[in-house]
Amino acid sequence: MTALRSGTHPGLPAVCLSALAALACGTPAGDAEPPGRAVVEWSPPSAPAPATDPVPREPCGHRDPLRQAFFGDLHTHTAFSLDALGRGGFQTPDDAYRFAQGGEIGLSPVDEEGRPTRTARLARPLDFAAVTDHSEWLGEVAVCTDPSSPVYGTPACRGLRPGAAADDRAAWQADRQAGRGPAVCGDDGGRCRDGLLTAWDATRAAAERYYDRSSDCSFTTFHAWEYTRTPGRSKVHRNVILRNEIAPELPISWIDADRPRDLWTRLKTRCNDTGTGCEALTIPHNPNISNGQMFTLDWGGLPIDEQRARAALRSEMEPLVEMMQAKGESECRRGMWNVVGGEDELCDFEKVRYIDGGRPPDCEDGTGEGGLRGEGCQSRLDFVRYALIEGIAQEERLGINPIQLGLIGSTDGHNGLPGDTDEYDYQGHNSNVDSDIEKRITTPAYAPHPLRNPGGLVGVWAEENSRDSLFDAMRRKETFGTSGVRIQTRLFGGWDLPDLCASNDMIADAYETGVPMGSVLPPRAGSEAPRLFVTALADPGTSAYPGTPLQRIQIIKGWVGGDGLFHEAIYDVAGDADNGADVSRGTCERSGTGAASLCAVWTDPDFDPSRSAVYYARVVENPSCRWNALQCAALPEGERPAACGDPDLPWRIQERAWTSPIWYQAADR
Amino acid sequence: MLFLLLGVGVFALDHRREGGAQGGRVIEVTGDQVEQLRTRWTAQWGRPPTGPELQALIEGAVDEELLYREAQRLGLDRGDAIVRRRLAQKLTFLLEDAGDRAAPTADEVAAHYARNAERYRRPRRTTFDHVFLSADRRTDPAGDAATLLGGIGAGDDGWKRLGDPFMLARTYADRTDPEIAGLFGTGFADAVSALPAGGWNGPIASTYGMHLVRVRDRRPARAPRLEELRDRVVADLRGERRRDHRRAAYRALRDDYAVQLPAGGGVASAQDQ
Numbered sequence: 033m034t035a036l037r038s039g040t041h042p043g044l045p046a047v048c049l050s051a052l053a054a055l056a057c058g059t060p061a062g063d064a065e066p067p068g069r070a071v072v073e074w075s076p077p078s079a080p081a082p083a084t085d086p087v088p089r090e091p092c093g094h095r096d097p098l099r100q101a102f103f104g105d106l107h108t109h110t111a112f113s114l115d116a117l118g119r120g121g122f123q124t125p126d127d128a129y130r131f132a133q134g135g136e137i138g139l140s141p142v143d144e145e146g147r148p149t150r151t152a153r154l155a156r157p158l159d160f161a162a163v164t165d166h167s168e169w170l171g172e173v174a175v176c177t178d179p180s181s182p183v184y185g186t187p188a189c190r191g192l193r194p195g196a197a198a199d200d201r202a203a204w205q206a207d208r209q210a211g212r213g214p215a216v217c218g219d220d221g222g223r224c225r226d227g228l229l230t231a232w233d234a235t236r237a238a239a240e241r242y243y244d245r246s247s248d249c250s251f252t253t254f255h256a257w258e259y260t261r262t263p264g265r266s267k268v269h270r271n272v273i274l275r276n277e278i279a280p281e282l283p284i285s286w287i288d289a290d291r292p293r294d295l296w297t298r299l300k301t302r303c304n305d306t307g308t309g310c311e312a313l314t315i316p317h318n319p320n321i322s323n324g325q326m327f328t329l330d331w332g333g334l335p336i337d338e339q340r341a342r343a344a345l346r347s348e349m350e351p352l353v354e355m356m357q358a359k360g361e362s363e364c365r366r367g368m369w370n371v372v373g374g375e376d377e378l379c380d381f382e383k384v385r386y387i388d389g390g391r392p393p394d395c396e397d398g399t400g401e402g403g404l405r406g407e408g409c410q411s412r413l414d415f416v417r418y419a420l421i422e423g424i425a426q427e428e429r430l431g432i433n434p435i436q437l438g439l440i441g442s443t444d445g446h447n448g449l450p451g452d453t454d455e456y457d458y459q460g461h462n463s464n465v466d467s468d469i470e471k472r473i474t475t476p477a478y479a480p481h482p483l484r485n486p487g488g489l490v491g492v493w494a495e496e497n498s499r500d501s502l503f504d505a506m507r508r509k510e511t512f513g514t515s516g517v518r519i520q521t522r523l524f525g526g527w528d529l530p531d532l533c534a535s536n537d538m539i540a541d542a543y544e545t546g547v548p549m550g551s552v553l554p555p556r557a558g559s560e561a562p563r564l565f566v567t568a569l570a571d572p573g574t575s576a577y578p579g580t581p582l583q584r585i586q587i588i589k590g591w592v593g594g595d596g597l598f599h600e601a602i603y604d605v606a607g608d609a610d611n612g613a614d615v616s617r618g619t620c621e622r623s624g625t626g627a628a629s630l631c632a633v634w635t636d637p638d639f640d641p642s643r644s645a646v647y648y649a650r651v652v653e654n655p656s657c658r659w660n661a662l663q664c665a666a667l668p669e670g671e672r673p674a675a676c677g678d679p680d681l682p683w684r685i686q687e688r689a690w691t692s693p694i695w696y697q698a699a700d701r
Numbered sequence: 702m703l704f705l706l707l708g709v710g711v712f713a714l715d716h717r718r719e720g721g722a723q724g725g726r727v728i729e730v731t732g733d734q735v736e737q738l739r740t741r742w743t744a745q746w747g748r749p750p751t752g753p754e755l756q757a758l759i760e761g762a763v764d765e766e767l768l769y770r771e772a773q774r775l776g777l778d779r780g781d782a783i784v785r786r787r788l789a790q791k792l793t794f795l796l797e798d799a800g801d802r803a804a805p806t807a808d809e810v811a812a813h814y815a816r817n818a819e820r821y822r823r824p825r826r827t828t829f830d831h832v833f834l835s836a837d838r839r840t841d842p843a844g845d846a847a848t849l850l851g852g853i854g855a856g857d858d859g860w861k862r863l864g865d866p867f868m869l870a871r872t873y874a875d876r877t878d879p880e881i882a883g884l885f886g887t888g889f890a891d892a893v894s895a896l897p898a899g900g901w902n903g904p905i906a907s908t909y910g911m912h913l914v915r916v917r918d919r920r921p922a923r924a925p926r927l928e929e930l931r932d933r934v935v936a937d938l939r940g941e942r943r944r945d946h947r948r949a950a951y952r953a954l955r956d957d958y959a960v961q962l963p964a965g966g967g968v969a970s971a972q973d974q
Binding site: 093094095096098100103126134145146147156157179182218222223237240241242246247248250518520522532533534535536538539567568569570572573574575578579627628629630631 | 741745791793794823826835836837861862864866867868869870873874875876877879882883884885886887888907908909910925929932933936940947948951
């Protein structure tokens with residue numbers, strides 16, 4: 033066996049494999065790492081995807097060429113994830129998929145006989161799900177939770193497991209300091225490599241067991257993992273989703289690919305460029321706690337061709353962004369640096385960084401650290417709306433838009449409960465840490481449980497519920513995100529759209545005369561402004577918990593002005609913001625009326641053909657109670673925790689959906 | 702760390718007082734144990750150990766046994782929460798493993814499948830057409846629907862031009878009842894599930910308005926062949942065996958003990974965490 037290869041940036045041979053990565057190695061720019069951290073490649077490195085035929089499947093019985101909305105969750109952790117294990121989790125990938133299909137699973141805490149004391153079940157099963165356990169320390173968890181492992185009883189392994197003594201925890205922390213610890217992994221890392229393979233194979237086997245390949249097409253799973261780079265406690269995390277069961281030997285973590293672009297180059301060499309049918313895409317999440325690090329493209333000093341190469345790589349590998357999840361919504365925030373335009377009060381929604389009522393400092397055009405702990409500055413690029421405008425600015429400079437992202441939501445729950453987004457029975461996301469209402473609505477030193485939420489969902493417009501059909505839709509960004517509800521919404525754009533809201537074949541006509549969301553408008557002919565067709569249906573809910581009617585649809589437009597500032601404009605295009613509907617805090621009863629469906633064909637009244645622009649739709653429900661208000665209201669008055677009366681805790685929300693954008697590219701850039 | 706140093710001190714004092722083999726204690730290393738050490742090394746390093754390496758392994762094993770016995774003799778394992786928990790956890794794994802020692806036979810898998818047929822059942826699926834009348838666009842969608850129903854043609858495609866624009870499809874193939882509820886609401890799904898296959902019916906209310914509905918085809922619920930989902934059934938059976946075995950073992954152990962709890966079961970005073 034060869035010795036473990038390890039080194040320090042810059043100039044590490046293992047990292048400087050491709051031309052793109054080689055550029056990165058010599059450049060201390062932007063998303064480059066502070067010097068001194070070791071990068072550790074597995075020995076031998078992960079094998080690329082093998083050349084095999086995909087497992088055959090039956091064609092779906094319910095295929096619709098005009099596409100249908102499927103709801104899913106592309107971000108779920110089980111106890112294979114180190115942090116989930118540490119909080120008392122015990123769910124497996126099989127449990128997660130069983131739950132997504134409507135099965136009941138147990139939750140911690142466990143009683144004296146090891147039985148779960150809580151259970152959870154989805155009122156409405158999902159159409160698809162992906163288990164995305166952290167690839168970091170996935171192998172170490174497998175090694176240290178296997179009693180037959182020779183190092184099971186060592187201090188470092190004991191320290192990895194929950195409930196460890198301080199000495200043991202210190203031993204584990206010291207051992208993993210170098211990325212991969214000799215005590216747990218062996219001097220050549222081989223033990224953890226084997227452990228990683230075991231855990232990854234088990235994860236993939238579960239995905240195979242629960243994927244319905246019959247013509248019923250009742251449920252789809254994706255092979256996936258989370259890449260969890262956290263420089264300075266700022267999130268630059270990405271979920272990696274694979275098209276099918278053809279996968280690289282091992283998942284990639286920041287320990288062996290320490291910047292997102294290293295992840296992308298490795299995904300290309302081990303998957304997308306292998307000609308095997310393997311295909312990966314990445315989905316970033318929580319830009320809201322990235323201190324500007326998620327989308328700041330600090331390429332300024334590089335030759336223009338190299339900047340273009342980096343933009344192309346990013347654009348190729350990363351088509352989507354998770355805009356809503358348990359740790360907050362990342363759409364927009366009022367009053368950010370150098371952003372001008374419409375006053376958007378709906379931005380005040382599920383923000384996890386309103387800790388103690390304080391507003392974080394603005395990063396302006398820089399970046400900061402500490403977002404994971406609610407610390408450090410906040411950048412306008414922490415919000416997807418302004419990141420999309422940054423993409424336009426980059427495109428005007430480079431000819432390639434590196435941040436041309438479709439929108440999704442997911443949960444990021446750590447209890448193995450994909451799609452568990454209903455406000456009324458939210459049971460927390462972190463096992464013992466937030467297992468009862470008292471814990472959930474009381475703020476500890478830095479984990480803002482009361483500001484967390486049940487999470488979002490992803491909607492995909494696809495012909496059928498199969499891996500290929502859903503993955504193709506993600507690639508072309510024909511997706512939408514929701515704050516957890518099941519609003520269905522579609523957006524189309526074009527130059528000559530007829531009055532599609534009056535058409536008896538509105539969707540067929542929309543594909544005929546326009547392009548679906550996720551697309552760039554075709555070149556402009558003549559001088560007319562772009563038209564957008566947007567339509568939405570309210571969430572029907574269930575008989576026990578009927579959905580909330582829709583209040584309105586808005587079109588959000590963003591562009592870079594002649595003044596160099598980021599401009600935003602918000603237009604109400606359907607429904608009525610003043611419909612008078614409301615909700616009572618004491619009883620959570622909703623009052624007033626709204627719409628069951630909304631539709632609009634809208635022409636941009638302020639169109640400037642010389643300015644590239646991005647448009648997306650936001651569909652907003654009437655007000656309803658947030659989970660904390662619902663759960664407090666459900667308790668007898670005498671049994672409510674004191675924090676139920678906390679005036680600073682948000683209690684009233686407007687659930688919503690966001691379509692993927694449509695882009696207009698000015699011809700003369 | 703302090704605990705460790707104290708422990709070593711106690712051990713050293715104790716050792717000096719009692720003296721070596723005079724205490725009559727023996728550590729025997731058997732040939733089987735040496736063979737185990739050799740096998741584990743080979744599995745880990747991909748080659749057998751050299752002579753000196755094997756010697757070092759044996760010395761290490763003797764040292765570990767010495768320390769273990771002395772620690773036990775001094776009672777260091779008692780009153781230590783970590784040791785307690787680890788032992789309990791280890792026994793749990795052993796109990797679970799004992800329940801899952803052998804792969805289930807084909808007969809056992811078939812029996813498990815038969816016992817849980819309901820869980821594996823493929824649900825009923827319905828194919829239907831519908832005409833939509835929007836509650837947002839009309840003042841009396843139910844009345845309008847009833848009027849339309851009177852004149853709807855049986856054979857041709859004329860129904861496709863009736864009703865209001867709708868962003869979803871006019872025809873749904875092979876949907877389960879929960880899928881129909883997800884699309885149109887529970888009340889609609891319940892009503893459709895009661896319709897006979899054949900002609901037009903209605904009006905039926907959904908979340909969005911009124912509908913005329915024609916069920917074209919209905920595939921009854923079916924039990925899939927075991928071969929279609931054998932992997933899942935095997936995984937479920939093994940999981941169930943591990944759980945059952947663990948619980949049975951807990952129960953059997955409890956029978957050997959009299960468990961005494963404070964008044965009220967101790968629940969009122971217990972704080973979780």
